[in-house]
Amino acid sequence: MESIISAINSLVWGQLMVPLLLGVGIMFSLRLRFIQLRRFKHMFSILFSGKGKDNFGISPFQALCTSLASRVGTGNLAGVAVALYVGGAGAIFWMWMTALLGMATGYAESALAQLYKTQDDQGTYRGGPAYYIERGLGQRWMGMLFAVLLIISFGFVFNAVQANSIAVAMNSAFGIDTLTTGLVIAALSAIVIFGGIHSIARAAETLVPLMALVYLMVALSVVAMNYDKVPAMFAQIFSSAFGLEQAAGGIMGGLMVALLNGVKRGLYSNEAGMGSAPNAAASAAPNPHHPASQGFVQSLGVFIDTIIICTCTALVILLSGVMEPGNGVSGVELTQAALDATLGGGGKALVAIAILFFAFTSIIGNYMYAESNLIYLMGNRYVKPLLMIVRALVIGMVIWGAVEKVGIVWDAADASMGLMAMVNLVALILLSGVVIKLTRDYEQQLNQKQVPHFNSSDDYPGTIDHNIWTR
Numbered sequence: 476m477e478s479i480i481s482a483i484n485s486l487v488w489g490q491l492m493v494p495l496l497l498g499v500g501i502m503f504s505l506r507l508r509f510i511q512l513r514r515f516k517h518m519f520s521i522l523f524s525g526k527g528k529d530n531f532g533i534s535p536f537q538a539l540c541t542s543l544a545s546r547v548g549t550g551n552l553a554g555v556a557v558a559l560y561v562g563g564a565g566a567i568f569w570m571w572m573t574a575l576l577g578m579a580t581g582y583a584e585s586a587l588a589q590l591y592k593t594q595d596d597q598g599t600y601r602g603g604p605a606y607y608i609e610r611g612l613g614q615r616w617m618g619m620l621f622a623v624l625l626i627i628s629f630g631f632v633f634n635a636v637q638a639n640s641i642a643v644a645m646n647s648a649f650g651i652d653t654l655t656t657g658l659v660i661a662a663l664s665a666i667v668i669f670g671g672i673h674s675i676a677r678a679a680e681t682l683v684p685l686m687a688l689v690y691l692m693v694a695l696s697v698v699a700m701n702y703d704k705v706p707a708m709f710a711q712i713f714s715s716a717f718g719l720e721q722a723a724g725g726i727m728g729g730l731m732v733a734l735l736n737g738v739k740r741g742l743y744s745n746e747a748g749m750g751s752a753p754n755a756a757a758s759a760a761p762n763p764h765h766p767a768s769q770g771f772v773q774s775l776g777v778f779i780d781t782i783i784i785c786t787c788t789a790l791v792i793l794l795s796g797v798m799e800p801g802n803g804v805s806g807v808e809l810t811q812a813a814l815d816a817t818l819g820g821g822g823k824a825l826v827a828i829a830i831l832f833f834a835f836t837s838i839i840g841n842y843m844y845a846e847s848n849l850i851y852l853m854g855n856r857y858v859k860p861l862l863m864i865v866r867a868l869v870i871g872m873v874i875w876g877a878v879e880k881v882g883i884v885w886d887a888a889d890a891s892m893g894l895m896a897m898v899n900l901v902a903l904i905l906l907s908g909v910v911i912k913l914t915r916d917y918e919q920q921l922n923q924k925q926v927p928h929f930n931s932s933d934d935y936p937g938t939i940d941h942n943i944w945t946r
Contacts, residue, residue, distance in 0.1 A: 480886045487893035493738050496748055499900045500576025502907065503583050507914055511578035511774055517921075518775040524762040535772045538759035540684065542752040542773060546780045549640040549807070549834055550744030552690075552826060555788040556809035557885055559798060562736030564708075565715030567789045569737025570744070574781035577747025578774040583903055583910040586770030587611065588753030589761060590913065593940050600943075602757025604750040604899045605851045611906050611937040617898065621750060622848035624895040629751065630845030630869055632891040634664075635876025637834035637841070639884045642877035644807045648827035657877025661870045664838050668866050686832045687784075693825065694787035697817045701794045708793045739889055742896065744785055745777040749892055750899035752776065754844055764944070765929040767917035791817060806885075842869055909935060 504511065522536055558566040584604065591610040592602030605625070609618035638660050642653040698705060716733055746752050752773050761768040788810060792798055795813035807830055814822025849865060876884050903910075912935070920927040931944035 477883060477886075480883070480890050483890040484886055484893070487897070488735060488739065488889060491897065492893045493735060495897060495900050496573070496580075496738060496742060497576060499748060499903055500573075500580045502904070503579035503910070504576055506907065506911055507579055507582070509579070510582060510914065511575070511778075514771060515778075518771045521762070521768050521771050522775060533759055535759055535762060535769060538755055538769065539772050539776050542746075542755040542776050543687075543779065546744065546746055546752070546776060549637055549830065549837070551780065551784045551788055552810050552830055552833070553640045553643075553807040554744050555785050556792060556813075557806050558736045558739070558741075559789060559792055560805040560809060562733045563715045564711045564789075564793060565713075565717065565733030566737035567712050567786070568716030569734045570741035570781055570785055570789075573738050573741030574745050574747070574777050574785075577741070577745055577781075578777045580900075580903065581745070581747040581752060581777045582767075582770040582774040583907070584748065584750065584753045584770075584899065585756035585773035586766045586910055586913055587903070587906055588757040589759070589766035589769045590909070590935070590939065591937060592757040592943065594943065600758045600760075601847065601851075603754035603848070604902060605848055606757070607753075607906065607937075608898075608902045610939070611909065612902060613937060617902065619852055621895065621898045621902075622852050624891070624898060625750065625848045626845045626865070628888075628891040628895050629841040630865060631872045632887050633841050634838045634869055635872045635879070636884050636888045637837050638873040638876035639879060640807045640830050641834045644811065644823075644827040644830040647808050647811050648823040653878050654874075657874045660835065660838070660877065661873045663835065664842075664873055665866075665870050667839050668842055668869060686829050690825070690829045691784060691787060693814070693818075694784075694791050697791050697794065697814070698787065701817070704794055705790065708790055711793065712789075741781060741785075742892065745780040747777045748900055748903070749896045751844060754847060763917075763927040765913075765917050765920075765927040767913050768927065770913075838869075838873065842866075845869075 522539060524535060555567070555570075558570060562569075587607040588602045588604070591607040592600050593606065593610075595601055605618040605622040608621060609615045638657055641660055642656040645651040645656045646653055716737075742749060756769050756773050759769050759772070792809060792813040795816040797812045797816050798809060807826060811823040811826045814826055816822070818825075845865065846862070849861065853861060916929075916933070917927045929944050931939050931941045
């Protein structure tokens with residue numbers, strides 16, 4: 476398995492994904508005239524605008540929270556530590572660059588998800604890359620390929636990553652055996668996935684934002700206590716980003732290690748371009764009633780995830796002085812050790828509890844993404860016999876992830892998300908003209924002091940549900 480995963484990563488990340496991911500981000504940033512910076516203030520006005528007159532979807536704020544529930548988790552606590560351990564401080568700079576460009580990519584994919592969304596029999600909005608690939612490009616085979624890759628990534632591999640982070644954190648903080656933790660998490664996940672006990676999910680959805688806020692406040696307090704060292708940490712990040720600290724061993728070698736790990740962990744954390752957030756974005760009733768408005772909201776989600784939360788984790792680790800490349804302490808254990816050192820104890824338990832809530836709810840959310848795409852593939856009529864098999868495989872991957880080595884689990888996540896993102900990024904390139912047209916229409920109305928409203932009778936390629944946009 477290691478050799479297969481290594482071969483996939485070598486091809487996908489060694490040659491294809493970095494130029495494709497950054498290239499698409501650069502393309503949208505330039506063609507949209509850096510809309511992620513020009514309209515940054517506008518993002519907040521949309522976020523709290525409410526749901527509008529459309530009663531079928533959720534509000535823009537709820538859509539952002541839904542996508543953040545998936546984004547904010549192991550990538551912010553464990554992923555940052557992995558990037559630092561493998562790629563050095565410079566990896567954080569490339570995480571920032573991935574996020575900055577990813578804000579434009581996230582805007583584009585979420586706007587498309589809104590444009591080509593549809594409604595199921597219960598009136599629920601459904602959409603995402605599989606839908607805009609089929610309805611926008613007319614390529615169902617490509618939509619089906621994306622759906623299969625998303626099911627593998629979010630249904631199976633990413634859930635192994637979540638379980639691994641919980642198990643490692645619990646072992647480090649409380650000495651609990653990883654298999655025991657894996658079995659408990661698998662049992663709890665099975666209750667939700669098989670039994671559909673929605674009260675557990677609702678309780679978790681209430682606790683996760685609270686835990687995120689507590690973690691962020693603790694991290695910011697650590698940074699504030701060491702404010703005099705912060706400028707030196709930023710200087711270290713910038714110098715390491717371009718391989719200057721590794722000059723003796725080769726500048727280009729140091730630069731590539733930092734860049735590759737920063738881009739990998741940046742993509743895993745903020746998911747911009749991966750094609751996951753559009754599934755949540757499509758469920759929103761946008762206000763203003765225009766596909767572009769939800770693009771702005773999801774663009775803000777990328778900023779919150781990486782620029783704010785990931786940076787806080789990175790600074791805590793760098794300020795603590797506990798990171799020693801080569802000693803084997805990586806992932807969530809490194810974040811725990813850093814908070815332990817800076818707070819004088821208690822950091823391990825805090826991170827363990829935070830990871831427990833973040834990762835467990837992510838397992839549930841990831842499964843829902845997978846189930847939604849399974850319905851896209853099979854339809855409601857034929858999907859039921861497969862659901863039991865998929866659910867059983869999800870539980871099995873949770874147990875496998877809990878007991879497996881950190882490196883193998885993260886490498887598997889890199890391979891699966893790379894393949895999935897490639898399909899989505901190709902679709903975004905092919906549909907880039909649609910994104911530009913949507914944005915020009917939105918901004919033209921905005922510049923004329925009008926509340927933007929989408930006219931679905933305009934000439935857009937593919938199949939658009941006109942009933943949704945005439946409300």
